[in-house]
Amino acid sequence: MRQLAIAFGVLASGGMGATMLAAAAVSTQAAPPPAGPGLDLINERCGFCHTTAQVLTVRKTPQDWAIVVQSMIDRGAELSPEEQKTVDAYLAANYALPAPGATAPAAAPTGAR
Numbered sequence: 682m683r684q685l686a687i688a689f690g691v692l693a694s695g696g697m698g699a700t701m702l703a704a705a706a707v708s709t710q711a712a713p714p715p716a717g718p719g720l721d722l723i724n725e726r727c728g729f730c731h732t733t734a735q736v737l738t739v740r741k742t743p744q745d746w747a748i749v750v751q752s753m754i755d756r757g758a759e760l761s762p763e764e765q766k767t768v769d770a771y772l773a774a775n776y777a778l779p780a781p782g783a784t785a786p787a788a789a790p791t792g793a794r
């Protein structure tokens with residue numbers, strides 16, 4: 682929090698370097714999802730029943746991600762086999778648990794509306 686306040690102070694003083702410094706200071710907080718075809722697919726095909734943000738707060742092992750994505754397809758998510766691989770890879774690369782068996786961070790929202 683203190684770090685964040687400093688970042689904003691620096692940002693307010695302007696300059697390119699200051700912006701980058703601010704970005705670095707905030708990066709330990711919730712970073713924006715890395716762009717890519719996987720994210721585009723998630724935005725397009727998974728936001729139907731729950732938000733993308735809800736999907737991206739979840740952390741799973743790559744194996745579990747593949748299981749979840751398959752179960753979402755079973756529920757009605759429209760992904761071709763190729764697109765499924767793209768989404769699996771994106772989630773495994775960016776939202777995987779550090780190691781299998783590691784303690785999961787705070788409960789993810791599971792209730793879709």
Ligand code: HEC
Pocket residue numbers: 723726727728729730731735736739749750753754756757758759760768789790791792793
């Ligand atoms: C047809 C509706 C529907 C679509 C489309 C859908 N989901 Fe879901 N999703 C649900 C429901 C319902 C739940 C909550 C029930 C549950 O957790 O089993 C859920 C829960 C989840 C969860 C939390 C589950 C957990 O184990 O923590 C994740 C992650 C998720 N969805 C990812 C996705 C992804 C990725 C896609 C796109 C490939 C997707 N969903 C598309 C209906 C959908």
